[in-house]
Amino acid sequence: MLQPSLFEIPRLSVTEFTRRVRRLLEGDPALGDVWVRAEISNFSRPSSGHLYFTLKDPGASLRCVMWRSDALRVRGLDLQDGLSVEVHGKITVYEPSGQYQLVVDTLRPAGAGALFAEFMRLKAMLEAEGLFDIERKREIGNFPRVIGIVTSPTGAALQDMLNVLRRRLPLAQVILAPAPVQGAEAPAALVQALKRLNDQAQPDLILLARGGGSIEDLWAFNDERVVRAVVASRAPVISGVGHETDFTLVDFAADLRAPTPTAAAELATPLTILDLAGALRSDRQRLDDLLNRQIDQERARLESINMELRFYSPARRLQTEAQRLDDLTHRAARALTHSLALETAGLRSLSRRLEALSPLAVLRRGYAVVTRPDGGIIQAASQAPVGAELHVRLAQGALKVKVNQSNMEET
Amino acid sequence: MAPSLKKVEGLTYEAAFKELEGIVAALEAEGNPLDESLSLYERGQALAVHCAALLEKAELKVRQLGADGLSDFEGQA
Numbered sequence: 001m002l003q004p005s006l007f008e009i010p011r012l013s014v015t016e017f018t019r020r021v022r023r024l025l026e027g028d029p030a031l032g033d034v035w036v037r038a039e040i041s042n043f044s045r046p047s048s049g050h051l052y053f054t055l056k057d058p059g060a061s062l063r064c065v066m067w068r069s070d071a072l073r074v075r076g077l078d079l080q081d082g083l084s085v086e087v088h089g090k091i092t093v094y095e096p097s098g099q100y101q102l103v104v105d106t107l108r109p110a111g112a113g114a115l116f117a118e119f120m121r122l123k124a125m126l127e128a129e130g131l132f133d134i135e136r137k138r139e140i141g142n143f144p145r146v147i148g149i150v151t152s153p154t155g156a157a158l159q160d161m162l163n164v165l166r167r168r169l170p171l172a173q174v175i176l177a178p179a180p181v182q183g184a185e186a187p188a189a190l191v192q193a194l195k196r197l198n199d200q201a202q203p204d205l206i207l208l209a210r211g212g213g214s215i216e217d218l219w220a221f222n223d224e225r226v227v228r229a230v231v232a233s234r235a236p237v238i239s240g241v242g243h244e245t246d247f248t249l250v251d252f253a254a255d256l257r258a259p260t261p262t263a264a265a266e267l268a269t270p271l272t273i274l275d276l277a278g279a280l281r282s283d284r285q286r287l288d289d290l291l292n293r294q295i296d297q298e299r300a301r302l303e304s305i306n307m308e309l310r311f312y313s314p315a316r317r318l319q320t321e322a323q324r325l326d327d328l329t330h331r332a333a334r335a336l337t338h339s340l341a342l343e344t345a346g347l348r349s350l351s352r353r354l355e356a357l358s359p360l361a362v363l364r365r366g367y368a369v370v371t372r373p374d375g376g377i378i379q380a381a382s383q384a385p386v387g388a389e390l391h392v393r394l395a396q397g398a399l400k401v402k403v404n405q406s407n408m409e410e411t
Numbered sequence: 412m413a414p415s416l417k418k419v420e421g422l423t424y425e426a427a428f429k430e431l432e433g434i435v436a437a438l439e440a441e442g443n444p445l446d447e448s449l450s451l452y453e454r455g456q457a458l459a460v461h462c463a464a465l466l467e468k469a470e471l472k473v474r475q476l477g478a479d480g481l482s483d484f485e486g487q488a
Contacts, residue, residue: 143425145423145425148476153475153484162471162473165471166470166471169471170469170470170471171424171465171466171469172471172472173471173472173473173474174471174472174473174474174484175473175474175475175476175481176473176474176475176476176484177475177476177477178475178477193476196476196478197476200476200480200481201476201481273466273469276424276428276462276466277463277466279428280428280431280459280462280463280466283428283431283432283435283455283459284455284456284459286435286439287431287434287435287438287452287455287456287459290435290438290439290448290452291438291448291449291452294438294441294443294445294448295445298445
């Protein structure tokens, strides 16, 4: 054994010493990214939210701290002394007390690692079979009439979903196929419930859900039989298992994955009763508008037909005829006046010519007309024997004469 | 419209709303005689009133499907 030199002057302060230890420990990659499995003891959770505990096995103990932000991600675990856990973290040295500790970032129940490995194996196998293919996903309708639910009849998840459905789409009918959602009998019961819903109820979609829990609690939703039953379901399946951060194989197989049961019920009802009422209102408005428009159109058509009708109406015909008659009358009158004037002029000349031809005019020139008493005109002496009484018409007055002598040859 | 018009009161919301939309579309198409439009409109109004009433009184119906078939679900909060 090396003897210390008694004359040496101290070279390191405690701080420098501790810092050196710290650099040494924290520089070891094997201690900087490590999984440790042990039992919890001396567990404490002060109001700061950070977790302090010691991991122990028969041979040693290891102080651990888990900061609040990481501690918040630990769910479904009743952290207490004696619990077997697997933790992941890195070594640090807390200089004020000169103690090294493991800063834990992930904490899970012991055995979870094995479960996770199994999860990954199953996932890869089912994925290779194409059960998770995006092409397999079916559309979720806008307006489900019958909603199937597979979950525990006593869980909070069921009440959460029913509350959402009652609020969003009370027109829907819910058919619950109850099944235990954890424990050894859960997978077979979940498969049976899915099959029963499909065979007997023909729902428009199925909500397959359970509330949050530990990885073991949710394990039924990683069961190969349940995954295959989801794939085989005729009705589209919306999964809502655990919390936001929990992914189960059922989530991959489902047509739609919701982070929680509540969200699953919301995704199942894209249209709410408010949307329906709004659509109904706008349809009623549209109905009114359309009829009013047609009535307006009909009214306009009627108006225009009416105008046409008035155009061809007998009253209008009569007016037109009356006008034409007026017109004709007017023209006739004008024509008549004109021809009267002509006639008058003609008549005057005619009467002058007539006058010229009148026998009276001849008589005025000194001639006389001799007639027999019976009115026959005497044009030859032979017509008037001696002694015959004749009638002589002069320009002025008339004479009755007796024939004394007749000379037949004289003209 | 088909001669086999169902009574409005017996229609589900979905069926009534679908028919209402069909009527709106038919009225939109124009060219219907006015009396036909009027009876379409009356039918549409009746459907709309029926739909509104269904929305008004809608209450989520929950039944349970067990091994022995459908039964009322009692476990509602």
